[in-house]
Amino acid sequence: MTDTLTTASNTAGIAQERRVLTAIPGPKSLALQERRLAVVPVGVSSALPVFIERAHGAIVVDVDGNQFIDLGAGIGVMTIGHTDDAVIAAAAAQLGEFTHVMFTITPYEGYVRVAELLAEHTPGDFAKKTVLLNSGAEAVENAVKIARKYTGRTGVAVLDHAYHGRTNLTMAMTYKAMPYKLGFGPFAGEVHHAPNSYPFRDGLSGADAAARTIAYLEKAVGASDLACLVAEPIQGEGGFVVPADGYLPALQEWCTANGIVFIADEIQSGMARTGAYFASEHFGVVPDMVLSAKGIAGGLPIAGVTGRAEIMDASHPGGLGGTFAGNPVAAAAAIAVFDSIESRGLLAEAARIEGVLRPALLALQRKYDVIGDVRGIGAMLAIELVRPGTTDPNPAAVSAITAYAAQHGVLLLSAGTWGNVIRFLPSLAIGDTMLAEAIGVLDEAFASL
Numbered sequence: 392m393t394d395t396l397t398t399a400s401n402t403a404g405i406a407q408e409r410r411v412l413t414a415i416p417g418p419k420s421l422a423l424q425e426r427r428l429a430v431v432p433v434g435v436s437s438a439l440p441v442f443i444e445r446a447h448g449a450i451v452v453d454v455d456g457n458q459f460i461d462l463g464a465g466i467g468v469m470t471i472g473h474t475d476d477a478v479i480a481a482a483a484a485q486l487g488e489f490t491h492v493m494f495t496i497t498p499y500e501g502y503v504r505v506a507e508l509l510a511e512h513t514p515g516d517f518a519k520k521t522v523l524l525n526s527g528a529e530a531v532e533n534a535v536k537i538a539r540k541y542t543g544r545t546g547v548a549v550l551d552h553a554y555h556g557r558t559n560l561t562m563a564m565t566y567k568a569m570p571y572k573l574g575f576g577p578f579a580g581e582v583h584h585a586p587n588s589y590p591f592r593d594g595l596s597g598a599d600a601a602a603r604t605i606a607y608l609e610k611a612v613g614a615s616d617l618a619c620l621v622a623e624p625i626q627g628e629g630g631f632v633v634p635a636d637g638y639l640p641a642l643q644e645w646c647t648a649n650g651i652v653f654i655a656d657e658i659q660s661g662m663a664r665t666g667a668y669f670a671s672e673h674f675g676v677v678p679d680m681v682l683s684a685k686g687i688a689g690g691l692p693i694a695g696v697t698g699r700a701e702i703m704d705a706s707h708p709g710g711l712g713g714t715f716a717g718n719p720v721a722a723a724a725a726i727a728v729f730d731s732i733e734s735r736g737l738l739a740e741a742a743r744i745e746g747v748l749r750p751a752l753l754a755l756q757r758k759y760d761v762i763g764d765v766r767g768i769g770a771m772l773a774i775e776l777v778r779p780g781t782t783d784p785n786p787a788a789v790s791a792i793t794a795y796a797a798q799h800g801v802l803l804l805s806a807g808t809w810g811n812v813i814r815f816l817p818s819l820a821i822g823d824t825m826l827a828e829a830i831g832v833l834d835e836a837f838a839s840l
């Protein structure tokens with residue numbers, strides 16, 4: 392794949408190259424940051440206060456003209472690349488037709504088409520239905536709501552190190568207190584946190600880790616009180632934690648045996664990121680419900696809960712909805728994203744990226760003993776940093792590496808319960824040359840530690 396992209400948009404002139412022209416942040420960003428601090432609360436902080444003006448492909452350009460190689464894609468949203476022609480064209484065409492009528496007043500085809508595409512591309516060949524929402528957290532909320540209605544039970548099981556959102560229920564479902572929960576309670580009840588599978592830290596086989604999860608839930612809650620178990624097939628904010636083989640199938644089997652709805656939160660891991668439409672496929676699980684958001688619409692806000700028709704139909708008419716939910720412009724963009732994944736063979740691009748990035752990360756691990764683990768699938772890879780010779784988390788090294796990278800024109804995201812993970816989730820449009828260049832900067836960053 393070449394590093395030259397063409398586009399119909401006014402971002403056509405953005406060369407797919409790294410360019411550092413000023414100190415980072417530059418003077419214009421600093422001035423904007425000052426305005427921002429006066430009117431935006433400190434609770435909404437930014438990992439890197441450089442203000443973005445334009446973006447294309449895998450490059451974001453700041454107001455000072457600096458060009459960054461984007462290895463985070465806005466946390467896995469810009470999966471098919473920034474300002475993608477097909478997405479722009481589809482959204483623009485819809486903008487000129489109508490932007491809102493509200494599906495629960497008068498419906499439109501785009502919503503139905505997105506539901507058809509999700510039914511087709513989520514795991515499982517049974518009848519499925521989809522409700523569309525605006526955000527990942529809202530999808531999680533609705534999945535729980537539907538599972539409760541279907542089962543007539545209240546309990547919600549989640550896994551340690553999970554992230555499910557920032558609303559009241561999803562804060563309760565999220566593991567990490569700081570920054571997501573501290574002082575923001577009381578939280579929704581009936582949420583139960585069970586141990587997960589974290590091979591690097593627990594050393595357990597999938598079967599043993601699942602036995603531990605299940606034993607906890609049976610003892611502390613009781614299977615018959617659980618409406619659903621919500622799990623990220625690969626934990627996102629938790630640090631791209633890939634469960635041991637057999638862990639997820641064992642959980643699913645237990646859920647099925649006990650009438651518990653098995654829900655895959657694929658908000659970060661889904662939509663082609665791992666080289667499959669949904670990461671569940673890599674683990675051989677077919678969830679009762681799959682949640683999607685982030686990468687589904689090229690940056691426009693839309694999210695979906697897709698599940699077995701009989702579960703999804705448990706809600707009475709009028710029980711599900713929302714003003715902007717399934718917005719027609721976002722739906723048009725989502726259809727263009729699905730089309731692009733097919734017509735451009737983007738699932739294979741995730742494998743190509745893994746083919747370049749994984750060996751490079753493993754080589755860095757051999758060189759720098761601060762890298763304790765290299766893991767992930769497709770274009771969802773991570774390194775976990777430790778104090779050399781131990782598994783003690785090393786968040787200071789992550790801060791130093793991400794700061795060095797930013798100074799040198801590479802946007803890198805951290806993750807993990809201890810903030811000691813660097814995650815790589817670039818756009819599938821990133822070329823090999825830019826990947827290699829970013830790896831070069833990463834190598835320099837580790838050398839500078």
Ligand code: PLZ
Binds near residue numbers: 527554
């Ligand atoms: N479930 C698995 O990854 C969003 C949030 C970053 P929303 N993750 C990034 C932040 O600091 O807010 C996420 C996720 C998984 C749910 C969500 C929530 O999705 O669209 O942010 O609500």
